[in-house]
Amino acid sequence: MKVIYSDGKTGECPKEDELHVIRHTAAHILAQAVKRLYPTASFAYGPATEKGFYYDIDLGDAKLSETDLETIETEMRKVIKENLQIKPFILPREEALKLMKERNEPYKVEHIADLAENEPISFYQQGEYIDMCTGPHLTYTGTLKAFKLTYISGAYWKNDCKNKMLTRINGTAFATAKELDEFIKLQEEAERRDHRKIGKDMQLFMFSDEGPGFPFFLPNGMTIKNSLLEYWREIHRQNGYQEISTPLIMNRRLWETSGHWDHYKDNMYATEIDDEPYCIKPMNCPGAVMVYSTQPHSYRELPIRLAEIGTVHRHELRGTLHGLFRVRCFTQDDAHLFMRKDQIAETITDVVRIINEVYTKFGFEYYLELSTRPEDSMGSDEDWEAATNGLKDALNKMNLPYTINEGDGAFYGPKIDFHLKDCLGRTWQCGTIQLDFQMPLNFDLTYVDENDDRQHPIMIHRVCFGSIERFIGILTEHYAGKFPVWLSPVQAKVLLVSKKSEEYAGYIYKMLKDANIRCELDNRNEKIGYMIRQAQYTERVPYMIIIGEKELENQNISIRTRDSKTVSMSPEEFLEKITTEIRDRV
RNA sequence: GCCGCCGUGGCUUAGCGGUAUAGCGGCUGAUUCGUAAUCAGCAGGUCGAGGGUUCAAAUCCCUCCGGCGGCUCCA
Structure with a gap:
């Protein structure tokens, strides 16, 4: 496949980049069509993605609905039929700015401002349409053979909710019509696997308008849940975990000490009991901490592994709720491990091994993410660095590949997240391992070391299924409802x-x-x-x-x-x- | 929370200014049947809620609630 690079040279595109180029060019054709139909539109980012492409557009006061996609597609076909040559050119920064200002492209102007100084800026032109872009692209608009606009959504400029919301037009493109058809068929098949649909069919769970985001488990779903928990208890007993259960509601004092009131208040449900402020737990950790602190501990006992099937409530934004995948009340297969500094690597390795064993049992593929210190967090830089390195060391020792997600850790510590895919290829965080130096300090947790000195233990917060609700949702899609016999509601x-x-x-x-x-x-x-x-x-x-x-x-x-x-x-x-x-x- | 769309009996849905379609499911009866659709009859809806426009609203407008697709956020 022939493509044109920003320096004006044409060349054969490496096979593995072809789809990306096709989709990127499709995004440009989309933009050109939109500009023809909405002359005042200005354009933000329009990249190729894993499944297609999109363009974020500021349409001013114009509103776009799904039915407009057809009109835009028709205009795109015209652009394709015109078979315009796609020609790159390069401008120095000042001229690039001038061009984009002239063409009323404020987002591109802002984009240029973000680029390194002295960097020459490349453009691609097709007919009357010019886009700032590094390329490469197809050589003519007529070489785009198979595309489809799929849906419209909103998206914040630069992914920041403080910025203006733009209109995102999503589409997909392939080298051939046959591949596009296959893609559409695959999407349809995926929709049949949707856990919300299967959950209704099989009577697994339900929601009520009286409690949006608060799932009800029906008898069949409860059978699955209990079967999973039975398996879970077996594994955890074998691995030295002790099970506890802690209160759903506790005095706000506790949450002030733990740091939740400072850092997690927005997600917490609060209430009042006998004129005292109380909170419904959004996490199980303070409960486990209470259990730990009720007795003195010796270094010989560590690590102590306290497991809890703990139901938590979190006030999530309305728009984020999604079947069992994103709810406001869920049950975590939680555990809190208290250990000495010298036990960090070994303990984490052990936790990863258990999670891996469980995921392998279900045939899940997963990927790992290491999340580092967020802005809103507590503790010293040294502790954060030590904790982050602790997690990294464990992953490296086990030779596990992972990506780093800067600034996405919990407010009390960095974490390793396990992500699983749903039927549409969206990934959801399930298992997580969080290393915490802070909470033991906040609650002044101690153990007595071999010199009879008092030391603070280090804590691991970890879940394996993550949320049982989410995990059952993923399982439902994974099996398309055909659960293995041991999980099936009716065997x-x-x-x-x-x-x-x-x-x-x-x-x-x-x-x-x-x-x-x-x-x-x-x-x-x-x-x-x-x-x-x-x-x-x-x-x-x-x-x-x-x-x-x-x-x-x-x-x-x-x-x-x-x-x-x-x-x-x-x-x-x-x-x-x-x-x-x-x-x-x- | 933000952008867009949607909301009709248990489920899927027609109708989109003249007070409700159909299929599945349910119930009753007939059929007594061999590996995804036997026949007939019946029941079931204040068309998400409230307000407005109109002689008249499921249908048009507004507000709220809920759902869907995304964004942000997260297990």
């Missing part, structure tokens, strides 16, 4: 072909029930196809047991799985199979 469902074999079906049902299998019986006067439709495609039951005269006669059962395959076996054989699967959590 087997007996479907009756006709009343003639009702007694035998009842016998099979009872056998499974008695063996503690989560089993249901469908003995309605319905055709078998109808029952299968409901069991397999709505309830997503892993094993459908079909019972009719044939089975009665052979004293066996027919097992249909969610991939529509059917096999026959003896009831005992099936019981053995499903019991093993549940026990081994496969």
Whole structure:
């Protein structure tokens, strides 16, 4: 694929950069079309992204809605049909500024001001349209073959909520129409996996207008949650964690001491009890700290691992709520570890190992992010540096790749975040490991060292699932609702072909029930196809047991799985199979 | 919180100035049936809430509430 660079030379584009160039050029064509339709529009950033491209545009008073996308697409096709040559040119800073001012592009002017002095500034022109850009680009607008505008959203200038909100037009582009079609099909498939839709189908959870962002778990969802927690408790017991439970509401004094009142107040729900101010916990740490501080500790006991399935409430902004992924009340599979300085690396390694074990069990891929000191935070620079290096060392020792997210740590310490992908490729933070030198100081936590001196322990805050709600949401999309048997709300469902074999079906049902299998019986006067439709495609039951005269006669059962395959076996054989699967959590 | 869109029975939805469509689901009856849609009948809606315009509002306007897609933020 031929592209043109900012120095005016054309060349063959490296294969791996092709899509990026196509999309970037699509963004320019989008801008040109918008400028034709809205002559007063001025343009901010318009990059190619992982899934397409967008352009942030200031449309003044004009409002754009999704239906306008068609008009813009039509205009873009005109630009493509005109097959304009795309020509770069370079200007010195002053002239670049002058050009952008003349063309009424205040955002580009501001952008130039952010660039290094003396840096020559490149532009690309196609017909009447000029954009400041480093390139490279396609050589002619006519070489853009497959694009689609997808949606409109708002976006702050320079991603800062203090700045003006611009209109972001999103689109995608590919080298061929076939690839674009595949992309659209994939998106549609992803929408079918949406945990909110599946959650409704399978009756896992719900929301009420009486509590936006506060999820209700329905019986089926509760089964999944409890199965996950059972697994979680098993792993944590094996790894030396002790489980505690701490109050949901505590006196504001506690939150002032912990630093939450200073640094996290905006997210906290407050109330009053007997004329005293109280807060509903947004985090579990102060509770664990209370438990630690209730007794003196020796260096020999450390690390102490206090786990808590703790429900927290946080006032999140309305616009951020999203199914189970972003809620205002969620349950963390939390743990707070208290340790000596010399135990940091070893303890963190151990925590990472557990989280990795859990994620691997579900077949998740994840990526790690190390977040450093935020502006609004407490503690000395030395402590922050030591804590950050502690996390880095552990990651490096384990050879784990990670990216650094500057300034995104908790207010009390830096953190390692585990990010998981949802069905649309958006990533969500789930597990996190936070190293904290501050809270033990704030609460004056101590242990007695080998010289009989009092020392402050260091704390780790960590979650593995993160929020159980979010984790179940991710799991739902990951499995498209076809949960493994050990998590499935209904593990087997007996479907009756006709009343003639009702007694035998009842016998099979009872056998499974008695063996503690989560089993249901469908003995309605319905055709078998109808029952299968409901069991397999709505309830997503892993094993459908079909019972009719044939089975009665052979004293066996027919097992249909969610991939529509059917096999026959003896009831005992099936019981053995499903019991093993549940026990081994496969 | 900000930008845009949306809100009709349990679910999906038609209607977009003359007081409500249909399908699925539910219930009842018939059918007794072999691996995703048998037939018939019935029930179920103060069209998110409040206010306004109008002879007349699900439909137009305003406010609020809730949802969706993003932005910001986060587990």
